[in-house]
Every structure is written in C-alpha cells, then in structure tokens.
Amino acid sequence: MNATYVLTLSCPDKPGIVHAVSGFLLQHGGNIEEAAQFNDHATGLFFMRVQFVCECVSEPELRQQVQALAQAHQMRWGLHAWHEPMRCVIFVSQQGHCLNDLLFRWKSGLLRLDIRAIVSNHRDFYQLAASYNIPFQHLPLRPGHKAEVEARQLELIAQEQAELVVLARYMQILSDGMCEQLAGRAINIHHSFLPSFKGAKPYHQAHQRGVKLIGATAHYVTAALDEGPIIEQDVARVDHSLSVEDLAASGHDTECAVLARAVKWHSEHRVLLNGHKTVVFR
Structure with missing residues (x-):
C-alpha cells in the first residue's frame, strides 16, 4: 500500500x-x-x-x-x-474562546489532531469537553501544591503519549522543569503582539499606552516567560474610544485565529526550530 x-x-x-x-x-x-x-x-x-x-x-x-x-x-x-493525527492535550483556565475554536475546527476536520484530554485548573468547561466526547481532567492549583499538580499533568501527557500540549489561555506559569520537559512541543497563545506587553494583563498595558494595534502571538513555551520562539502573530486595528473590555473582545478573534494556525502548522510538521526563532513552511 x-x-x-x-x-x-x-x-x-x-x-x-x-x-x-x-x-x-x-x-x-x-x-x-x-x-x-x-x-x-x-x-x-x-x-x-x-x-x-x-x-x-x-x-x-x-x-x-x-x-x-x-x-x-x-x-x-x-x-x-501522514495518516497518523498528532496526539494532543489542551490546557485551559476560565476563558474558553480559544478552546472552543480549536474543538470546532478539529471536529470539522480542519486540524490533524487526536485530542486526548482537556486539562484545567477550573471546572468551567467540563460540559464543553463532554459535548465533544473528550475526557476532562480538573486539576485545581492550591497554594504550595504546584509541583504535585505539574507532576500529575506530566504523567497524563506521558500516559496519552501526547506529542503536543496547547495552552489555550491557560493562565498559569509553568515551572522551569516542566518547560524543559515540554520543549518544542508546547504552544502558548499570548494576547499581545510580543515582545510588547509581556506578562499579565497585556490588554490593560495596551490601553494605558493608547495603542492603535492590538495583537496575539503563538509561541513555543520556554522557561523565559513569553519569550519562546514565535510561530505566528496577527494584529487588529483599534482606536482611543475602546475600553479595556472592548480591546479584549476584539482581541479574542485574533487570538483564536493565530493559535489555530500555529497548531495546524505544528501538527503538519511545518515548523522547524532555528535557535530562538522558527522556520515555518506554510
């Protein structure tokens, strides 16, 4: 054959x-x-x-x-x-727009993925996971128990033989050790056009600076916060009349599109690491 x-x-x-x-x-x-x-x-x-x-x-x-x-x-x-879809685990917190978009694209046959589990530190999306017949793992993060939770997350990733971990607005910083174990196979979506407005609340930072463009960046996860090799970026035009909430609402569509493209290219083996950069054969 x-x-x-x-x-x-x-x-x-x-x-x-x-x-x-x-x-x-x-x-x-x-x-x-x-x-x-x-x-x-x-x-x-x-x-x-x-x-x-x-x-x-x-x-x-x-x-x-x-x-x-x-x-x-x-x-x-x-x-x-080529016939084998990439085994994947998705992490999410309490904002589900990227998760919902990825699941719809996957179910529509637009992403070459085998989504093995959805992992969250909150229960918000267990019904969404169930509607797609995907196992949902609730692993709450309690103070002083981060190492224990990450050990369980890594155990799950290994158990599912996941080749890709997608942080679909998973609002937790991974430890250096976990970043090292997931090097080159964990993709994060950051709601800013990096390297601008790294860290927490980038829409608030953008609003304070009065920017005319907001963006999103999909990148590989590294121990250096929001500094991993960039896979894809895009922007949306905004103006002075928009509130922080308006900026966030406008940015959600950009985040979804950027993350979906990065996941698609990675799952089709179109992204090669080049030091701190990437080569993307679209």
Missing part, C-alpha cells in the same frame, strides 16, 4: 543537499508531493520539509535508511506518517 510521510530536517548548509534528499527518495521508491527549503545565511543552516508517497519500503526500514542519510550530512531529522 502507498504510505505518505513527512520528512523534516536541518543541517549545515552546503551544495547538494536537495539532490541528496531527492535522490534518496527516488532510490527508495518515494514520489515527492510537496517540498520546501530555506537557507539561513546568518547561521549557515539549511532547513527542509518534504512530503512524499512511498510504495516499496516499510516504515522501520525507511527510518533506518534515513538515519544513514542524516549521518552523512549531520542532519537533525524527523520522519512522520
């Missing part, structure tokens, strides 16, 4: 890498359906994403052969079976 895969890679840039990859795929019965590449002249790195159909080789054998190719070119790589 034909099987579709996505190969992602990064390595030191040099002539012949595209030829080596395309020749490798031809040699192993692969037919390229989509390909994108980027040469970062500042760092001397090469990035590539190739989606291809392969008829002749089993997945374990293909992985073994890719490993040999990667060693020859000092590649960091990933091989992903």
Whole structure:
C-alpha cells in the first residue's frame, strides 16, 4: 500500500543537499508531493520539509535508511506518517474562546489532531469537553501544591503519549522543569503582539499606552516567560474610544485565529526550530 510521510530536517548548509534528499527518495521508491527549503545565511543552516508517497519500503526500514542519510550530512531529522493525527492535550483556565475554536475546527476536520484530554485548573468547561466526547481532567492549583499538580499533568501527557500540549489561555506559569520537559512541543497563545506587553494583563498595558494595534502571538513555551520562539502573530486595528473590555473582545478573534494556525502548522510538521526563532513552511 502507498504510505505518505513527512520528512523534516536541518543541517549545515552546503551544495547538494536537495539532490541528496531527492535522490534518496527516488532510490527508495518515494514520489515527492510537496517540498520546501530555506537557507539561513546568518547561521549557515539549511532547513527542509518534504512530503512524499512511498510504495516499496516499510516504515522501520525507511527510518533506518534515513538515519544513514542524516549521518552523512549531520542532519537533525524527523520522519512522520501522514495518516497518523498528532496526539494532543489542551490546557485551559476560565476563558474558553480559544478552546472552543480549536474543538470546532478539529471536529470539522480542519486540524490533524487526536485530542486526548482537556486539562484545567477550573471546572468551567467540563460540559464543553463532554459535548465533544473528550475526557476532562480538573486539576485545581492550591497554594504550595504546584509541583504535585505539574507532576500529575506530566504523567497524563506521558500516559496519552501526547506529542503536543496547547495552552489555550491557560493562565498559569509553568515551572522551569516542566518547560524543559515540554520543549518544542508546547504552544502558548499570548494576547499581545510580543515582545510588547509581556506578562499579565497585556490588554490593560495596551490601553494605558493608547495603542492603535492590538495583537496575539503563538509561541513555543520556554522557561523565559513569553519569550519562546514565535510561530505566528496577527494584529487588529483599534482606536482611543475602546475600553479595556472592548480591546479584549476584539482581541479574542485574533487570538483564536493565530493559535489555530500555529497548531495546524505544528501538527503538519511545518515548523522547524532555528535557535530562538522558527522556520515555518506554510
């Protein structure tokens, strides 16, 4: 049977890498359906994403052969079976617009996800989760028990073999240790056009500064608060007549769209880390 895969890679840039990859795929019965590449002249790195159909080789054998190719070119790589949706856990607190948007897109077939659980420190959205037949985990945060709760969260993520954790307005700061364990696979939506207005209450900060544009930023979670590699951003125009509440209401739609695009691209293996930045093959 034909099987579709996505190969992602990064390595030191040099002539012949595209030829080596395309020749490798031809040699192993692969037919390229989509390909994108980027040469970062500042760092001397090469990035590539190739989606291809392969008829002749089993997945374990293909992985073994890719490993040999990667060693020859000092590649960091990933091989992903396209038919397998990405296993995902969503964290949320008490604002559900991003969660509701993601669930609707997922149910409509617009996101290649297998949503295994919704985790919250409040009970507000257990009925929403139930309406989509998704398990809901209520893990309240009590003073002095953060480490215990995070241990349970990590246990759940491991139990569900989640490849992605989405912080859909989860209004808690993750510990450094948890950020390290989720490096490169936890996406947060921040209701500001970072690096402006980091931290708490960015709409209040924006209102105080009288901004004419408000925005949202989807980024990978790191131990440095709101400073992880940025995946996607967008803005909405506002003016002096709007209150803080008006700004927040206007920003909700932007947050939903930005987070959905970031999750979609990550789940399709279109985002590659490039140091503190990302390469996004849309």
